[in-house]
Amino acid sequence: MRIATDIGGTFTDLVAMDEKGDMRTLKGDTTPPDFERGVIRVIEKSGLNPQSFTAFIHGTTTIINALTERKGAKTGLITTKGFRDVLEIARCNRPDLFNLVFAKPKPFIPRYLRFEVEERMSHEGEVIAPLNRDDVARAVEAMKKEGVQAVAICFINAYANEIHETQTADYVKALWPEVFVTASCQVTREWREYERTSTVALNGYVGPVASGYADRLERRLDQLGVKAGKFFMQSNGGATPLSGAKSTPINLVESGPVAGVFGAATLGKAIGEGQMISLDVGGTTAKCSLIDGGEVKITTGYRIERTERSAGYPIMAPVVDIVEIGNGGGSIAWMDDTGSLRVGPRSAGAAPGPVAYGRGGTEPTTTDACLVAGRLSSANFDEAVDIAAVENALLERVGKPLDADAKQAAVNVIRVAEANMYNALKLISVRRGYDPREFTLVAFGGGGPMHASALARDLGIRKIIVPVAAAVFSAWGMLMTDIRHDYIQTKINPLAETPSQEFGQMWDGLAAGAAADFVLHGIAEGAVTRHYYADMRYNGQEHTVKVQTPAPPWDEAVKADIEKRFHETHERYYTYRLEGTPVEIVNLHLVVYGRMEKPAFNKLAPQQAPVAEALVERRQVYFTWDGWMETPVYSRKALLAGAKLTGPAVVEEKDAATLVGPGQSLTVDDYGNLIIETEVKPS
């Protein structure tokens, strides 16, 4: 039996699947600050036999929490002479253009813990000044005195030659075995010194926290009798063994959210869908991502705490490309000072939560609006709902300023929330050169299935999938994951002029690093697959586009093919190509997968009873495009394979509700996914 646990802000989700494909899902409470307690508790609550586990896969918010709550280790930096302030100067940018008292993000390592050593590489990796080991020793002494717990190392141009970094790391470990040490080359070999320094600094900052957490969790799992291999979900959509999580925890920063995207890709492969947009609406945010040809998209331009007003902190680790907006079930509706209705980004969170939770919340949220709009049933909340309080909050905060009653207020909150999601979905598709009409929308999280119907119609999307285990789909995605590691090397090479052998040597270098890691993780060569990408641009440009390439060795024909793919990709993204302009490769990017055994999906029994037997009630429900309608509400549990119904309808399950609009039809597929086909909207 494979088991996945996913720690979220409010709940810790569990999904398990046995060899026959039988699935078990469960939600428990998240238990900060000892998150492992919640994990153990939900496993115990499930009643599953820990000895029967064959793999344990885990997604955690521990890393991102340590960062956002500033609860990491005291970290010191060793860097090249002349550059200790790179981390503080950052990129000099000011997103909050007109705020003349803006506050720049404070570095995670203060100036007195940043130490310079004599050494220097050229951009081509030649040693210009040798490493001065005495400087390193002096830095170590000073850091010991200050009680530093983690050491980060980043040298200028180390992306081109990492020898000084590894020598320094080895020396620090020899002088000071108990300290947590990372060099930038262990995390990334891309250029841009500020981003790389920030990444390694943050890795150091969370290192001791992550190791401590991983150790405690491992110990508790061992005590439970879990013998299975233990893996952590990474931000790149793949898993890593425990050892990887301890050495480069920064790769886990978006651990949970990407699993849902990866789950959508996996589901797509099983049911023959390659072009998908995922929409995951949780408590505080809505996240969307695009899957092209069955592949999730990866970026290294990720930043934490980046907003429209703040530059945030870069993390140059491969992260699934996600557009995230502050619009979830708990997002608060409010009137701005120009009299416009807004929803989010502020969230009522889990405490006090929406007014409907009855935990003291007074500000109306999207969840409250959906309740009043009939999309949710008060019967599905954990506690009895004071519907009058919910309506009153909507009336006071939104209705009165708009001359509307509570119901109309609710409707408008939903319209604004969905408009925000619509813009986010366009960002991930249209802005990246994709036509959403060619995609299937996969909707999950507590809120995704409730808004997908209207959004699909907005975008001209014809098909929606609400997967099994929609409310815990991220954990489901983890169950389906493989081990994945990304190896990226910056070296600018003109494609046409660079001999194929040179590319071959670079690929060999990357493959050697990968092989060493996989041996370390104990993965058999037979289970390994490799994918090859190049980040490319026209000579003179800065930004690159990622192009999948054939496996090495390359020859002239392969290079011509790669160039052709680049022109096509560039045109798709940016509407034009520059046929005569020379093309450069900036990064080679090797992705290595270690395949894990996974169960086959189990099929549902066929629907035999009339669908009407699944009817729970009829009630008035608001549909964005069609207004209020008397709507039958069905229980998802009672719908089996092949069940069909037509909109308007609502399909309810424990933690989610799926809307089927008029003109849309729903079919339950063999695996229990809800497939909604929607009419093409009249233009």
Add this chain to the structure above:
Amino acid sequence: MSKMDSVTLDIVKDSLIAIGDEVFYAFAQTSMSPIIYETLDYACGIADAKGQLLTQGNGACGFIGIISPMIEEIIKKFGGGGMRPGDVFIINDPYMGGGTHLSDIGMVMPVFYEGELIAFVGNKAHWSDIGGMAAGSFTTNSTEVFQEGLRFPGVKLVEGGELNATLADMIAANVRFPVASNGDMWGQIASLRTGFNRLAELCGKYGKDVLLQSMARLMDQGEMAARARLAEMPAGVYEAEQYMDDDGHGNAVKIQVKVTIAKDRFTADFTGSSPQVASPINSGYSSLCAGVKVAYMSIVNPGLSVNDGIFRVMDVIAGEGLVLNCDAPAPTSCYFESMIYACDAIWKALAPVFPEYLGAGHMLSVCAVVLTGLHHKSGQPFLIVEPTGGGWGASRGKDGEVGQFCVGDGETYNVPVEMAESRYGIRIDEYSLHTDGAGAGEFRGGSGAVRSYRALTDGQMYSASFGRNKFPAWGTAGGRDGSYNYFEFLRADGTKEGPMGITAQTVLNKNDVVRMVTCTGGGYGEPGKRDPQKVAEDVKNGYITAAQAEEDYGVTVK
């Protein structure tokens, strides 16, 4: 219209803003010029059929509100039926609406829906070179506009979708990096076309009338928000006088402002400022307005999304022929110096009135650098055109920020050391904070930066304009002044030239170093009031020395 319908209008309005963002980011991704893709020295905007700005994305703060005057010029010239779908106009005249310097190329595209003109999209981007006497088209010693490059007085670059090949050939023949300029030209055109298509889609989805009503609502809301804020402000007349370092001939240049805040009007009057000068620090009227708008936005509400409604209650007065409202043929390639001084003058006048929005003086100058030469490995020519970061002033409750670009920049990125060393024929010896300990105060001014370039080939040419090299960043509310911007040359033979603030085409040979140093911002509040614990931390972090702790703050740190 009922209030209920207003939600629909708001949804369309937000879509308009999202289109503005899309058009903005698409351009940076494809640009061929570091000044565009790293420095984001460009702006994109959408305006209504009258040319009133609806939304603008800008990387550089100083481009605020610069798009719509440019569109108005095109309407003036071609409005009587001279525009058709697919047209794109090119404009960069410094003395016309939207004018800055010749390097900033403006493009305007009218948007038609079912044959009717409904809107405009426009953008403006700093090309790395537009011809003229010096590489980078950015000079510190020009005396007339004719030395600064090609001048486009609003002409058709694309006609009904077809590129005007004659004009494109003329451009290519007159600029130093025709491949990059061609790439940027297409990037700008593509971004306008994206805006055109998105607006047409929005029309298709909601109908033209809803779109037009949304546009009106957007601007009315902007005006409403500005009026509400003005009504709360303390009415009065606030004045300040500032001096720019140099008119190119060693004389200081006066910038004088009288700001009048009335219940329903904000007026900035620059009467009394110096006449235009024979060096390229003059601003056209549009540039001056941009400088004023930055200061105005900061006190009205820095979080508002920019549109022309917000500026309906703002006036800018400056007589023709002033350094802040120059006439042809005054050179303008360093116009941003006077534009930012104008902003700074208002800032200084209003800092005591709005301590929650305005702190002490900052590094002020773009500290713009142009370096040309040959790459040490490839032998190919390279061109650096970039700003330099420096210290910002402290404000009530907060120390000044370190190593930031000046107010005229914004979502502007420095060029990474590793990228610079790969692309240019230089090695960077140092990129660190300039911890001179100036700007003492209860809240301390932020440190400037030091950036040193070592030439790796002979015959490189360095030009730079580092304003605020004679008059320091000012302190406020009892805080001390900060320091000065400067650069110096450390020659391979051990000799030193400088410090200085302005130079044109100084030659650097192999292993000569130019060391660029930017100022620390002004302090806020009496230094004696600073928490001694913080003073001790400042010493530990090396922002100030133990001697400065003793002398400026009266704190003894062991």
